[in-house]
Amino acid sequence: MTSLQIVFLIIAAVTLASAVMVVTARRLMHAALWLILTLLGVAAVFATLQANFFAVVQVLVYIGAIAILIIFAIMMTREVMSVTGPRLNRGWGWAAAAAAGGLAGLVAVLSTWQGFQTVLEPLPSGSVGVGALGEAFLDPNRFAVPFEVASVLLVAAMVGAIYIAVDRKVVEEQ
Amino acid sequence: MDFLKDPVTFLANQLVLWLTGLGLPEGVVRFLSFSIGAAILATSSLLFVIFLIWFERKLIGRVQDRLGPNRLGPFGLFQPFADMLKIFTKEYVTPSGVDPVPYNLAPVLAVSSVMAIWAVIPFANTIYGVDLDVGVVFVLAVGGLAQLGIILAGWGSNNKYALLGGFRALAQLLSYEIPMVITLLIPVMLAGTLSLTGMVTAQDVPFVAVAPLAALIFFIANLAEVSRAPFDLPEADSEIVAGFNIEYSGLKFGFFYVAEFLHGFTSALLFATVFLGGWRGPLAEEIPILGFIYFAIKTSLVYLTILLVDATVPRFRIDQLLNFSWKLLTPLALALLVAMALVDRAMVGMGVESIWIRLPVFLALNAGLFAAGAYFLDRARRRAPRPVVSGGPRPVARPENFTMQPK
Amino acid sequence: MIPLSWYLMLAAALFAIGLFGVLARRNAVAVLLGIELMLNAVNINLLAFWHRSQQLSAEPHVTGLVFAAIVFAVAAAETAVALALIISVYRRRDTVVVDELDLLRG
Numbered sequence: 001m002t003s004l005q006i007v008f009l010i011i012a013a014v015t016l017a018s019a020v021m022v023v024t025a026r027r028l029m030h031a032a033l034w035l036i037l038t039l040l041g042v043a044a045v046f047a048t049l050q051a052n053f054f055a056v057v058q059v060l061v062y063i064g065a066i067a068i069l070i071i072f073a074i075m076m077t078r079e080v081m082s083v084t085g086p087r088l089n090r091g092w093g094w095a096a097a098a099a100a101g102g103l104a105g106l107v108a109v110l111s112t113w114q115g116f117q118t119v120l121e122p123l124p125s126g127s128v129g130v131g132a133l134g135e136a137f138l139d140p141n142r143f144a145v146p147f148e149v150a151s152v153l154l155v156a157a158m159v160g161a162i163y164i165a166v167d168r169k170v171v172e173e174q
Numbered sequence: 175m176d177f178l179k180d181p182v183t184f185l186a187n188q189l190v191l192w193l194t195g196l197g198l199p200e201g202v203v204r205f206l207s208f209s210i211g212a213a214i215l216a217t218s219s220l221l222f223v224i225f226l227i228w229f230e231r232k233l234i235g236r237v238q239d240r241l242g243p244n245r246l247g248p249f250g251l252f253q254p255f256a257d258m259l260k261i262f263t264k265e266y267v268t269p270s271g272v273d274p275v276p277y278n279l280a281p282v283l284a285v286s287s288v289m290a291i292w293a294v295i296p297f298a299n300t301i302y303g304v305d306l307d308v309g310v311v312f313v314l315a316v317g318g319l320a321q322l323g324i325i326l327a328g329w330g331s332n333n334k335y336a337l338l339g340g341f342r343a344l345a346q347l348l349s350y351e352i353p354m355v356i357t358l359l360i361p362v363m364l365a366g367t368l369s370l371t372g373m374v375t376a377q378d379v380p381f382v383a384v385a386p387l388a389a390l391i392f393f394i395a396n397l398a399e400v401s402r403a404p405f406d407l408p409e410a411d412s413e414i415v416a417g418f419n420i421e422y423s424g425l426k427f428g429f430f431y432v433a434e435f436l437h438g439f440t441s442a443l444l445f446a447t448v449f450l451g452g453w454r455g456p457l458a459e460e461i462p463i464l465g466f467i468y469f470a471i472k473t474s475l476v477y478l479t480i481l482l483v484d485a486t487v488p489r490f491r492i493d494q495l496l497n498f499s500w501k502l503l504t505p506l507a508l509a510l511l512v513a514m515a516l517v518d519r520a521m522v523g524m525g526v527e528s529i530w531i532r533l534p535v536f537l538a539l540n541a542g543l544f545a546a547g548a549y550f551l552d553r554a555r556r557r558a559p560r561p562v563v564s565g566g567p568r569p570v571a572r573p574e575n576f577t578m579q580p581k
Numbered sequence: 582m583i584p585l586s587w588y589l590m591l592a593a594a595l596f597a598i599g600l601f602g603v604l605a606r607r608n609a610v611a612v613l614l615g616i617e618l619m620l621n622a623v624n625i626n627l628l629a630f631w632h633r634s635q636q637l638s639a640e641p642h643v644t645g646l647v648f649a650a651i652v653f654a655v656a657a658a659e660t661a662v663a664l665a666l667i668i669s670v671y672r673r674r675d676t677v678v679v680d681e682l683d684l685l686r687g
Binding site: 028103 | 680
């Protein structure tokens, strides 16, 4: 077993353990903090895949924006978040069964695929530049349309989020 | 002679030779040398803060017609050491009801997120931690961790002033990150790379001369990111006691204190790297130590500017602060980015490759957009409603006597 | 050096944990956290398969990277809208427990 494999196993163990804590933590704030650890673990997994750009963007977008947004929302709805009710609903047994069944099904289907045991070799340097990704995104024959659709989606989400979340009572008072 | 030209690389090579001589495998030698380098870089950054604290107190003292620290050592140079001793020996007061993990994690995040930026900054031709191919994005991503530290401190302290200060700090950091990111894209576009070392090598003309407006917006946004006046609202002690770090004492408070100074200096490092050409200067490529000196001079000039602004400008109000970012800096930065990208593309398409021919056009663009920005700022100032005392001879200092009226 | 199967199994496990969170948690924000876990699992898969196709052929492949980038954009948009909905519901109903949001029940 090489050192890279050991590093990967440690990262995977941390990621999965903190993911379990995300779905079981009693206090929602702690769940959000465990989510940040999971996201960091996933960023490290991206780094082992030599997707440097995505490792850094994972930290920038998921931790710097999404996780902070979620923590913000938790803080703003503090009275409800600190309620000590049951954290799982009554059907949680069925949910666990569905999740375990899903996992078993996925692994069973994947293991029949002949490429399952492919060993990922280190890529030659220079073959994974950000430049190629940028050119692909702006090339009209390749991914320019998905790129534009994603930007439209982001603008629509921004406008929609502001419209939904604005407090009408406060606006009318002004 | 080699040692004098480039002491860091010389010593690093000696270290690697020595470690290899001990019979260690190559991977272990690499790991050890990188760890030692990281430890030296982090320690030197922390030691440097001691000098920064002395310098800032002395300078602000002079601006305010005081002497500043002058008792301990020559020119009071040992004052920060006395402060350090005091902070080390102070009692830790942990208020009841804190959330222990966020409360203790926050100071660590605040310091480490700033120190991580030092890993990608090229201090000279051959002196840098790593040449990350996505260095600029890394700097921004790590900056996000600092925001996380602030929000954790505000939440974990179980104190309403800390929470309010955390909200305030976060609103400010999030809104000024946007113009900062957009203006950083302009040097990225001009250099054609995301790596900071590549960006320095691309600056045959410092980018501050190519895009002065971008440099100005970046400088202002950076002032806000490091909470310096006029953007020092997160620690407005007269309004919200001390902000998010109110419940910290002893070394934990020291962490936030150090992080603040280090953050200010690191933003100067970043500005010098991205806009002032980093280590570039005469003979810098042959003699790396000379490049280091150029870089130090450029950074010190930027830091001095930050300090002088900090010492002389009054504080913004929160609504002014947010309006300034969202209604002026962000649109201006976006317009500049689009205009410069279009012009650059068109001129390269016409076969104009030399930076010297493109330079006047870029400067004209910047000047035009600066004039537009100044016009909108002045119009907003003229149209702004001013608080007017209404009614007759009532006492002035009660809030209900103030109504907002258009001028 | 690392078999593709390890990445796929990690992603599958992460997806299953996220699925459990989505189905079992009562709090709407916790459900959102579960969705984030599932999206991350998808991204691990996309990038692992990108690495595989990259090492199998000489010319640069970016399709996997493009998909991962789109997932990032969708995740950001989804979080913004979901949190806006949750805050809006909290203002009107004073609760964010999914079971209690049963206004449409006959």
